[in-house]
Amino acid sequence: MSQRRDSKNVSANTRPRILLLLSAAAALVLASLTTASTASAATSLPCDIYGAAGTPCVAAHSTTRALYAAYNGPLYQVQRASDSARTNIGLLAAGGYANAAAQDSFCAGTTCLITEIYDQSPRHNDLTIEGPGGAGGQDTGVPADALPVTAGGHQVYGASFSGRMGYRDNTTSGVAVNGQPEGMYMITSGTHVNDRCCFDYGNAETNNLDTGNGHMDALNFGTECWFQPCNGTGPWVQADLENGLFQSSAGGSQNTANTGTKFPFVTALLKNNGQNFFALKDGNAQSGSLRTTYSGPEPTTGSGYAPMHQEGAIVLGTGGDNSNGSIGSFFEGVMTAGLPTDAADNAVQANVVSVGYGGPTGTTGSLTAGSELSLRATTACCTGDYLRHQNDSAVISPVSSGSSTVDKSDATWIVRKGLADASCVSFESRNYPGDFLRHFNFKVQRQPMDGSAAFRADATFCPVAGKNGQGTSFRSYNYPTKYLRHYNFSVYIADTSGTNAWDSATSYNDDTSWVAGQPWAP
Template sequence: MAGATATSGVAQAAAQGPCDVYAAGGTPCVAAHSTTRALYAGYGGPLYQVRRSSDQALRDIGVQGAGGYADAAAQDSFCAGTSCVITVIYDQSGKGNHLTQAPGGGAASGPDNLADATLAPTTLNGHRAYGVYVAPGTGYRDNHTSGIATGDQPEGMYAILDGTHYNGGCCFDYGNAETSSNDTGNGHMEAIYFGNIKVWGYGAGPGPWVMADLENGLFSGENARYNANDPTVSHRYLSAMVKGAPNQWAIRAGDAQSGGLSTFYSGPRPNVAGYNPMHKEGAIILGIGGDNSKGAQGTFYEGVMTSGYPSEATENAVQANIVAAGYANSSATTGALRGTGSGKCLDVPNASATAGTQTQIYTCWGGANQTWTRTADGQLTVNVSGSTLCLDASSGGTADGTKVVTWPCNGGANQKWQFNSDGTVTGVPSGRCLDVAGAAVADSTPVQLWSCWGGDNQKWTLG
């Protein structure tokens, strides 16, 4: 990979962060947001702030040491026995471009929802951290920034995203947007988009795609509709980059866990009126469109915006830094089992110890009846009312619609569960997925076995 030599994750984190790389390339960060790690070697301040529901208290979550990883243990301790949301994502650049709860805008009223602080567990070189889980209706914004590109000024940006968490809603963005929270015309935005909507531009295959939201259009290239060179991407951890300068812009992306970047587009601005020159306004958004369109979903771990148009060599070195950070799925074996589609937890109703109680989803609150342990032999156990029970496919059933219940642990195959890389959890004898019935999201919706089909109601995270 050009521009950098990967070293051990700990040494790389201590030696430099991505914003040190950008600065060395002459395109310094003017916004740097992360809930997982410091983006400068010398940064030792807060990464984000959480608010717990039990007493509305606030807590800044910082790093374990300058240039290091998030202090996830501080969040775990503060939020134990209750739920927490992320209220602020701090700007590490020193320019004060912090992301907070987005206000209403032209497309949707507000304020927007705040992200549950525990729904996107991850690890970086074995260090536990949390990303920002954006469910539809969730959004962050700063309409009063310093140093962000305006007009046709050059800029670059990247974001590390969960490449398996997306939808066709508008619009999961990170980047430059309108300061009024309204659509003010073509070319008034420049943001990274990730998802599989096809209303505007799109790329090859079924999606999702990395594209640019330039307002009144998601663009995959110069053509207003289609770029065959912008492929469907599905990396669990995705590096997505967009940059723009006078009549020049580019999309680059790659696997944030290994390898380099590919260029999906580099060339002139879209051949539609209003995009050359650009009319960027300099607000920053996360999880929403420029006019507060908030029907999209996704997960954000870190991202920056730069002053100036970064070179490919600089971006390649940033990618090497990202890979060295060692993003990986959470290695937790005990915690809440959270549904991707609902954001709610697998729950034993009323903490019942009665054998055969069908499990459900319910708002996460940290109770013992929502705390599951994945054992070495593939069981999922829960302690309720003094009894340790196993997650069980009722009566050894393997058909669609089989109830998923709690039952005394007996070593049976119908109490063994496989965690898969796509987020599904499958019963060992049936191969069918742990499924929220009807893809519903309401409290008390039952959980069952169903044929795996890729829906978010069949995807889970433990942690």
């Protein structure tokens, strides 16, 4: 109302001069943004882009890559179980990608946890393992090897959260407080989510307690629907502003097209001016542009949100009061001082896409670590069938050049060093990053790696010559008399001395022999 009233009071003589000045200013802004975008596409990383747009990063966290072109410091710290020693994992080069080989070498023969994720910004808002809070006890760090992924053509590791895992910094510098504007994004995964509270990244309370409405300003990603309606099945990018996960000012979704974002790699973005406006965006981190799912007033569901009352801590993986039942994946994220422009957001998304998260490993068709392959059955009935996942279970089904993209992706696996024994192998899903084939009650399933010794053992298989003289048979690491076998189109670990139906001796040697070949998914 006040803007319309002011415009009516501008005199006829003054209005043309103002319009001329505004037009000139707009042209200068457009030119500068065009120049910045061109430079950003060539040389700038996310925090360079936001800094050039006048909204510098006050936090920049990643386990996969540098977020400033000039950054050449550590990304994160790992601690190994065997002797509690710690080391920092840095970059292959300034502005480049994580030196995953350094982690592999340091953690060889044992397991490691990520104990600290360093802030690449000059603010040094480093994240350490979160302590107890109002809704959750002491957290642990994520297993360092649970989420291998390709980025920039290099193998790196994301951070895979499996509940009761979280990081925090309660004594930050430069992070928005008491209604100051800010923005943030993170790269996460739409295939590793649940409906528990709260997989967050962003601004939280400084005492690990719920201190009231508007005391948080954090990204949330998951399938928890706090306010109705929630369209589709999710997962959704939401704003955790404390005492609610918001998709709009009314709480629930006002966007019927926003049914969730299930891409293997997701860009999630929130910005909030701290007074009367916030916006949510999402996108495919592998291709395309951002989508705005909400842009409008602060929540009207209760007092305390307009203005906001942020406290300035940073949380990752839990809610502000350490509600820590959620699962999720984290690859990178930043927080800014000031409200980022849409142009800067778009340039950051373009840079993220250029990373090529989840891209080809460069090796195919073999059982060497890092190779992508598909496994074909050799039983006479089923020589056109391949081992794939379907509704979380391992099955065999026909796959051919005419099959759907989903079928081809479900039948493609990435060979990893055995999670329990590096001389054996584990199979990571190509389209569900961080999910592995593992047996449970002898049935083989696709599940996210939780870092436990039981999971590591269940997901490790040792290759031997094919029992029927073709290809390879895969012996279970922790049940060494049992082999990976298809039976009635489902997949189990089995041996002929067992008492289950899938332990039948009929065609056992054929059913346990697999041919490793070129991957169906590119």
